[in-house]
Amino acid sequence: MHRLHEFLEPSTADLDAFEKAKTDRLELEKKAVIRRQGEKMDAIYFLASGWVASCVDTESGRRQIVKIHLPGDLLGVPSICLERSAASLVALTKATVDVIPLTAFARLFRESTQFAFSMLLSSQQERVLLMDRVTSIGRTLAPQRIAALLLHIHDRLKLLDSRNGKSFELPLTQEELAQATGLTSVHINRTFQELDRLEVIERSDRKITLKDVRALRELAALPSRKFVRDPAWLELD
Amino acid sequence: MHRLHEFLEPSTADLDAFEKAKTDRLELEKKAVIRRQGEKMDAIYFLASGWVASCVDTESGRRQIVKIHLPGDLLGVPSICLERSAASLVALTKATVDVIPLTAFARLFRESTQFAFSMLLSSQQERVLLMDRVTSIGRTLAPQRIAALLLHIHDRLKLLDSRNGKSFELPLTQEELAQATGLTSVHINRTFQELDRLEVIERSDRKITLKDVRALRELAALPSRKFVRDPAWLELD
DNA sequence: CGGAAATTTGAAATCGCTCAATGATAGTGG
DNA sequence: CCACTATCATTGAGCGATTTCAAATTTCCG
Numbered sequence: 001m002h003r004l005h006e007f008l009e010p011s012t013a014d015l016d017a018f019e020k021a022k023t024d025r026l027e028l029e030k031k032a033v034i035r036r037q038g039e040k041m042d043a044i045y046f047l048a049s050g051w052v053a054s055c056v057d058t059e060s061g062r063r064q065i066v067k068i069h070l071p072g073d074l075l076g077v078p079s080i081c082l083e084r085s086a087a088s089l090v091a092l093t094k095a096t097v098d099v100i101p102l103t104a105f106a107r108l109f110r111e112s113t114q115f116a117f118s119m120l121l122s123s124q125q126e127r128v129l130l131m132d133r134v135t136s137i138g139r140t141l142a143p144q145r146i147a148a149l150l151l152h153i154h155d156r157l158k159l160l161d162s163r164n165g166k167s168f169e170l171p172l173t174q175e176e177l178a179q180a181t182g183l184t185s186v187h188i189n190r191t192f193q194e195l196d197r198l199e200v201i202e203r204s205d206r207k208i209t210l211k212d213v214r215a216l217r218e219l220a221a222l223p224s225r226k227f228v229r230d231p232a233w234l235e236l237d
Numbered sequence: 238m239h240r241l242h243e244f245l246e247p248s249t250a251d252l253d254a255f256e257k258a259k260t261d262r263l264e265l266e267k268k269a270v271i272r273r274q275g276e277k278m279d280a281i282y283f284l285a286s287g288w289v290a291s292c293v294d295t296e297s298g299r300r301q302i303v304k305i306h307l308p309g310d311l312l313g314v315p316s317i318c319l320e321r322s323a324a325s326l327v328a329l330t331k332a333t334v335d336v337i338p339l340t341a342f343a344r345l346f347r348e349s350t351q352f353a354f355s356m357l358l359s360s361q362q363e364r365v366l367l368m369d370r371v372t373s374i375g376r377t378l379a380p381q382r383i384a385a386l387l388l389h390i391h392d393r394l395k396l397l398d399s400r401n402g403k404s405f406e407l408p409l410t411q412e413e414l415a416q417a418t419g420l421t422s423v424h425i426n427r428t429f430q431e432l433d434r435l436e437v438i439e440r441s442d443r444k445i446t447l448k449d450v451r452a453l454r455e456l457a458a459l460p461s462r463k464f465v466r467d468p469a470w471l472e473l474d
Numbered sequence: 475c476g477g478a479a480a481t482t483t484g485a486a487a488t489c490g491c492t493c494a495a496t497g498a499t500a501g502t503g504g
Numbered sequence: 505c506c507a508c509t510a511t512c513a514t515t516g517a518g519c520g521a522t523t524t525c526a527a528a529t530t531t532c533c534g
Contacts, residue, residue, distance in 0.1 A: 007318065037460065056372040059458040064372035078364035080357075081244065083463045086365045102470035109357065110472075116353050120317075120346065123360040127315035128323045130367035135293040135301035138374045138419025141489075173512060182375025187490055189514060205499095221296040223274060226320045233339035235347075378521070410480060424522055426482060442531090481530065488523070498513070504506090 002072045006159075007121040008230060014112050021104035022046065026097050034089035034097060035076060041085055043101050045075040050095025051171055054087040055179065065180040066130070068092070068172075070156055077123070080105075093171045117234055125227060132222050137182040140221060142191040145181040148220035150201065154210055167209040239309045243396075244358040245467060251349050258341035259283065263334050271326035271334060272313060278322055280338050282312040287332025288408055291324040292416065302417040303367070305329070305409070307393055314360070317342075330408045354471055362464060369459050374419040377458060379428040382418040385457035387438065391447055404446040 004010050004018065025048075028034065034045060037057055047069050054067040054075070066087060069075055079085045080102060109116050129152070136148045150170075157164040174192075175185040183191070195201045200216050202209040210216055217224075241247050241255065262285070265271065271282060274294055284306050291304040291312070303324060306312055316322045317339060346353050366389070373385045387407075394401040411429075412422040420428070432438045437453050439446040447453055454461075467473075 054368070056368055056460065058372060058376055059455075059460065060377075062376040064368075064375045066368040066371050078361045078368065080468075081359070081361040081365065081464055083465055086368060086460070086462065102468075103472060106354075106471050109353070110350055113347055116346070116357075117343075119357060120353075120360070122318070123357070123364065124315045124318040126364055127360065127367060128318065130364060130371060131291070131293055131303040131315065131323060134303050134367060134371050134374060134419075135295060137371060138301045139295055139299040140297075174514095175512080182371075184491055185513085186492080186515090190490090193514090218296075223293065223296065223323070225323065227318055228320055231317075231339075234343050235340060411482095412480080421523055422481085423483090423524080427522095430482090475534100477533090479530100479532075481528100483528075484526090486524085489521085491520075492518090494516090496513100496515075498511100500509100500511080502507100502509080504508100 003074065003122055004072075004115075004118055006118075006125075007228065008114060008118050008234075008236075010114060010118065011112075014108075014115050017108055017112065018115075021100050021108055022098040023101055023104070024099040026099065028091040028095045028097065030091055030093055032091045032095075034091065035085050037086065037088040038084045041076075041079050041082060041102065043099050044077050044080065044105055045089070046098040046100060047071055047073045047075055048096040048098055051092040052095055052097070053090050053092050053176065053180075055090055056087050063179050064182065065176065066133070067126075068153065068180065070153075070160060072160065074100075078126075092176065114236070117236070121228075121231075128225060132225070136220070136222060142181070142183055142187055143195060144220055145183065146177070146188070146191055146195065147200070147216045148222055149177070149181055150208060150210060151213070151216055151220055154213070166211070166213060167207060169206050170208045171206060240311065240359055241309075241352075241355055243355075243362075244465065245351060245355050245471075245473075247351060247355065248349075251345075251352050254345055254349065255352075258337045258345055259335040260338055260341070261336040263336065265328040265332045265334065267328055267330050269328045269332075271328065272322050274323065274325040275321045278313075278316055278319060278339065280336050281314050281317065281342055282326070283335040283337060284308055284310045284312055285333040285335055288329040289332055289334070290327050290329050290413065290417075292327055293324050300416050301419065302413065303370070304363075305390065305417060307390075307397060309397065311337075315363075329413065351473070354473070358465075358468075365462060369462070373457070373459060379418070379420055379424055380432060381457055382420065383414070383425070383428055383432065384437070384453045385459055386414070386418055387445060387447060388450070388453055388457055391450070403448070403450060404444060406443050407445045408443060 049071050052069040053065045056064050056066055075089050136145050157168050174188045178185040178188045200212045202211055286308050289306040289312055290302045293301050293303055312326050373382050394405050411425045415422040415425045437449045439448055
């Protein structure tokens, strides 16, 4: 299930062309680096399985996770407007990615209006998600930020497979959660305990259960987003 | 000078089509709201003159400025993937905007490969800028955040008109700067004084002078970004 | 000139960070 | 299968950055 299906249903020809655009497949261990920030751009990637983080490293050596990628995501797309990669792509779990050269990607975009519109819409979706992330980090306290992040992952897992529920495996260390929320691993730890105490979540091993999704959404305090599907204004067909 | 020219030189036909896509022109007073967060989507806007902010409001009533728009920017584009606008668009100065209905925008995109590629690239650019903003707010202290914001505006003003230099009018109040950096107006005030003391900036009225751009960049500590121009991999004719 | 908006200042409170140490867990090699 | 090691989670104490609240000044505009 691709993100390609999220806004428009792709034709089989498009899906086929997409498969053909892949030139190579990489099997990655946890913590493997797919591409380092600052490296020359020549490809993007399709995440076939596993979780991957996009990280921006500050000159002063601090790391921000700007996106947590789940299977079906395209990786490294923002950097196509740059000479060198904007972010490092790091595997959070074992992962499988397919390489898509930029030339092949451009060809897909040029030759299928459908594909181009899909890319347009999902790029805007990513912008909205980043806007919400900026808002969460810039204007809310630690419990809110964690709530927002957990809900975001929860919602995306649900989209990926509607059988996914309030319980899921969270393969991020507290250090990584800290890098994603603009906090410290120590503070993540203490805030998690607070959320435990409030009975809105439950933790065991790497598993998280959202005990009260309603309360979490209220806590996170972000505006709710309803994405379009087959918007009429595209005037396709 | 459009953002449309930033990555690819548009054909005169494209520029013409773009002009024809505009259906209405709005003259806005400072503080006027062009579109409120949550309103139904039916158009995007072209900023012909003045400055505009995209703001996301939290359920708890806090406001984050996620983008400061300068003349030549398209406004409201991220929300095209939503049923309701993701952000409010608020004029920071007197401003002039042209309305572009979504159907007209889709037509431009569908009928000109050049235009579509331009949109693709500038959407990715906006993602990179947001990633950097997340990093700045999530991982750096107040002086760094302010330095990063001032430099960003400085660079964009320069791009808009290469005669623009280290001195420019900054029409944002300290409250608005706070909303953009994830800080408080009080703290913005004190941090500005600190930057004054360090002799990296100078303030008078609404005018800011970057006295030491080198030092500011070092302070901001963000990775430098070099955007592509006419990338070969597009394989346009 | 008068009033509203914006800037500046001070003092106290809070949130989150740093540092450093301890415990728990999982993976590795013998 | 166990000892060993590395990584991760947890805890405490003290500090630092930023916020909050409230008041005083200054600037802007009609």
